Amino acid sequence: xxxxxxxxxxxxxxxxxxxxxxxxxxxxxxxxxxxxxxxxxxxxxxxxxxxxxxxxxxxxxxxxxxxxxxxxxxxxxxxxxxxxxxxxxxxxxxxxxxxxxxxxxxxxxxxxxxxxxxxxxxxxxxxxxxxxxxxxxxxxxxxxxxxxxxxxxxxx
Amino acid sequence: xxxxxxxxxxxxxxxxxxxxxxxxxxxxxxxxxxxxxxxxxxxxxxxxxxxxxxxxxxxxxxxxxxxxxxxxxxxxxxxxxxxxxxxxxxxxxxxxxxxxxxxxxxxxxxxxxxxxxxxxxxxxxxxxxxxxxxxxxxxxxxxxxxxxxxxxxxxx
Numbered sequence: 001x002x003x004x005x006x007x008x009x010x011x012x013x014x015x016x017x018x019x020x021x022x023x024x025x026x027x028x029x030x031x032x033x034x035x036x037x038x039x040x041x042x043x044x045x046x047x048x049x050x051x052x053x054x055x056x057x058x059x060x061x062x063x064x065x066x067x068x069x070x071x072x073x074x075x076x077x078x079x080x081x082x083x084x085x086x087x088x089x090x091x092x093x094x095x096x097x098x099x100x101x102x103x104x105x106x107x108x109x110x111x112x113x114x115x116x117x118x119x120x121x122x123x124x125x126x127x128x129x130x131x132x133x134x135x136x137x138x139x140x141x142x143x144x145x146x147x148x149x150x151x152x153x154x155x156x
Numbered sequence: 157x158x159x160x161x162x163x164x165x166x167x168x169x170x171x172x173x174x175x176x177x178x179x180x181x182x183x184x185x186x187x188x189x190x191x192x193x194x195x196x197x198x199x200x201x202x203x204x205x206x207x208x209x210x211x212x213x214x215x216x217x218x219x220x221x222x223x224x225x226x227x228x229x230x231x232x233x234x235x236x237x238x239x240x241x242x243x244x245x246x247x248x249x250x251x252x253x254x255x256x257x258x259x260x261x262x263x264x265x266x267x268x269x270x271x272x273x274x275x276x277x278x279x280x281x282x283x284x285x286x287x288x289x290x291x292x293x294x295x296x297x298x299x300x301x302x303x304x305x306x307x308x309x310x311x312x
Contacts, residue, residue: 014204016211024202026213046180048170049248050307055172056249057220061213092205093212097253103307151206151259 003029004037004069007083012090012147017065028062030069030114037070037114037126043106054104059138062112063128064096067142070114071124075146078119091124091144092151104130104137122146159185160193160225163239168246168303173221184218186225186270193226193270193282199262210260215294218268219284220252223298226270227280231302234275247280247300248307260286260293278302 005018005028013021018028030039041062049055071091076083104110110130117125123145130138161174161184169177174184186195197218205211227247232239260266266286273281279301286294 012206014207016203016205017213019204022202022204024200044180046178047172048175048178049172050168050246050303051170053307055217056252057173057213057217060216060220060252060254061211064213064216090206092259093254093256095253095255096212096216097251098216098249099251100249103248103304147206148259151209 001031003031004073004083005029008090009088012088015065017061018069026058026061026065028065028069030066030073032073035115037066037073039066039112040109041112042109045106048106049103052106054106054110056098056100059100059104059130060096060098060140062110063098063130063138063140064093064142066112066114066128067096067126067140068093068144070116070126071142071144074116074119074124074126090147092147093142094123094145095143096140098138098140100138102135102137105132108132157187159187160229160239161185164246165244168244171221173217174225182214182217182221184221184225186222186229188229191271193222193229195222195268196265197268198265201262204262205259208262210262210266212254212256215256215260215286216252216254216296218266219254219286219294219296220249220298222268222270222284223252223282223296224249224300226272226282227298227300230272230275230280230282246303248303249298250279250301251299252296254294254296256294258291258293261288264288
């Protein structure tokens with residue numbers, strides 16, 4: 001099954017968090033599961049905060065990319081279009097918030113679950129929960145906006 | 157000059173964002189400049205969002221670590237203590253917010269400036285601006301709390 005990020009055109013698929021064409025990135029992949037978007041990610045041993053726990057900065061990066069990916073997918077859905085149709089939706093983050101509910105243990109797979117709160121014009125708001133097993137360890141909100149034209153100009 | 161993070165004891169210096177002992181991390185270093193904390197960071201070419209711009213997730217990670225570092229330094233100052241005295245202050249993030257004001261160009265050095273908004277008990281709030289040259293590209297707020305005892309248990 002193709003991930004949401006697999007539909008990003010090549011010139012927009014270099015993101016450090018989720019770009020399939022970024023050799024050094026995290027390669028986060030997001031999928032619909034009904035009305036919820038999901039991404040699974042197993043941090044590397046060096047993605048540490050304090051020993052034994054996952055870096056809050058890494059979690060913020062995963063929340064960020066899962067949020068913009070979910071936003072793009074939601075924009076297609078809102079228009080009744082498949083993700084392989086034109087024009088392309090590609091969102092960037094206007095505002096990111098992450099509340100760290102408890103330390104996230106380093107080792108097990110993380111599950112990010114996204115819920116679309118609103119789709120209004122060029123703006124989509126996504127709420128995301130990060131959990132390990134049955135325990136939510138962080139909660140995030142991404143306010144995503146359609147990529148401004150100014151960001152296209154530097155695409156290769 | 158020693159960075160704030162250089163005062164973290166070895167067992168708490170493995171953070172992906174700022175740990176001097178993390179071989180794969182960003183090694184962010186923060187310093188006081190009067191009442192402002194500053195950190196300079198030049199992203200790598202692969203720290204991209206869309207081509208030509210810095211990953212918002214990376215920026216969140218830098219804001220996170222600059223915030224917790226500033227919080228620790230502010231806690232020592234509030235007690236009139238130097239950072240090489242005991243007991244150790246080490247803060248983690250309870251809540252992180254980043255507003256992306258405009259795309260951050262990839263290439264030039266970034267300057268993060270932190271202002272301590274409050275020091276109250278185990279909680280310190282830090283506001284951070286990310287700028288490139290004279291232009292602020294992101295603004296963040298970190299609510300940092302003293303590391304809970306539960307996070308010490310897994311330290312090597």
